Amino acid sequence: MSTRDILISTYGLTKKFDSFTAVNGVDLDIYEGEVLGLLGPNGAGKTTLISMLTTILPPDGGSATVCGYDLTKESSKVKQMVSLVPQDLALYLTLTAEENLSFFANLYGLKGREKRSRIKEVLKIAQLEDWANRKVGAYSGGMKRRLNLAVGLLNRPKVLFLDEPTVGVDPQSRNHIFDSIQYLVEEFQMTVIYTTHYMEEAQELCDRVAIYDKGKILDLEETDTLLQKYGEKQLVLDFKSIPDWLVQHISSLPYVDSHHVIDNKLTIHSSNLLGVTENVLSWIRTNQIPVESFNVHESDLESVFLKLTGKKLRD
Numbered sequence: 001m002s003t004r005d006i007l008i009s010t011y012g013l014t015k016k017f018d019s020f021t022a023v024n025g026v027d028l029d030i031y032e033g034e035v036l037g038l039l040g041p042n043g044a045g046k047t048t049l050i051s052m053l054t055t056i057l058p059p060d061g062g063s064a065t066v067c068g069y070d071l072t073k074e075s076s077k078v079k080q081m082v083s084l085v086p087q088d089l090a091l092y093l094t095l096t097a098e099e100n101l102s103f104f105a106n107l108y109g110l111k112g113r114e115k116r117s118r119i120k121e122v123l124k125i126a127q128l129e130d131w132a133n134r135k136v137g138a139y140s141g142g143m144k145r146r147l148n149l150a151v152g153l154l155n156r157p158k159v160l161f162l163d164e165p166t167v168g169v170d171p172q173s174r175n176h177i178f179d180s181i182q183y184l185v186e187e188f189q190m191t192v193i194y195t196t197h198y199m200e201e202a203q204e205l206c207d208r209v210a211i212y213d214k215g216k217i218l219d220l221e222e223t224d225t226l227l228q229k230y231g232e233k234q235l236v237l238d239f240k241s242i243p244d245w246l247v248q249h250i251s252s253l254p255y256v257d258s259h260h261v262i263d264n265k266l267t268i269h270s271s272n273l274l275g276v277t278e279n280v281l282s283w284i285r286t287n288q289i290p291v292e293s294f295n296v297h298e299s300d301l302e303s304v305f306l307k308l309t310g311k312k313l314r315d
């Protein structure tokens with residue numbers, strides 16, 4: 001349990017579109033200065049949840065506080081504390097990055113020296129200083145996303161919501177986005193809520209990950225804890241053909257928790273991947289059973305998601 005301050009709390013937060021419930025009674029505490037991953041497939045309701053927390057959509061049920069302010073009764077205060085970097089790009093392609101930022105800075109009421117220094121600051125964070133005077137139409141998809149992030153930082157939010165910021169982004173820009181997030185947390189103790197359906201990103205970037213599906217949080221823990229609770233480590237062996245006696249004997253070997261056979265592929269689950277691999281391979285060698293190939297799979301958030309929902313993240 002963290003001793004850090006809770007910055008956002010939701011209680012039964014709900015959003016419906018006609019008879020369809022997109023967010024279904026979400027209870028959630030988010031700590032100050034953490035990067036929280038909201039990991040779920042397309043259509044899980046991630047955008048809808050963060051749209052409510054940034055006052056873009058009104059909830060239909062439940063309640064929430066953001067930075068101590070009530071989400072519905074004090075929505076204008078909440079608005080000053082948060083920023084949402086949306087999936088869709090809201091940029092003017094015929095203007096330069098600096099002109100785009102100037103336009104959005106005006107909307108935030110920034111003026112004069114403060115406006116100029118804020119624009120400089122966000123261009124630096126997004127690592128776009130060298131491109132500041134180029135028309136955005138000439139930018140790559142990844143650079144546009146970084147500029148979108150820069151726009152979202154103009155009001156120096158306490159809480160930054162990033163909605164799938166790396167979809168369709170080249171690896172270099174993805175790394176820039178990750179660097180920017182780490183800088184924001186270290187330099188400004190910013191709280192970041194990061195939605196994604198890429199488990200590698202959640203695993204790499206986030207302090208805690210909420211496994212989210214069908215508008216519900218199924219579990220929320222540090223990544224390592226999720227992996228320990230639900231992760232499956234597997235040894236997969238491919239044979240030309242599998243003798244029945246082999247399958248019958250395999251469960252009696254040390255560290256074999258469970259196993260199954262599909263076609264000529266034997267999958268063994270174990271909490272001790274090294275132990276099971278040594279034992280199974282040694283037994284197979286002793287019995288001179290020809291193996292076509294073998295693979296070991298460490299547990300990852302994909303297997304956590306599979307365990308909790310019965311389906312893959314990107315079906």
Ligand SMILES: Nc1ncnc2c1ncn2[C@@H]1O[C@H](COP(=O)(O)OP(=O)(O)OP(=O)(O)O)[C@@H](O)[C@H]1O
Pocket residue numbers: 017022040041042043044045046047048049164
């Ligand atoms: N304005 C709307 N009217 C009706 N249904 C909506 C609306 N907005 C979202 N939905 C539905 O709510 C569900 C959740 O959508 P949401 O965009 O929140 O999911 P998501 O997890 O962010 O996925 P994606 O990454 O695909 O956007 C989807 O089934 C979507 O079709």
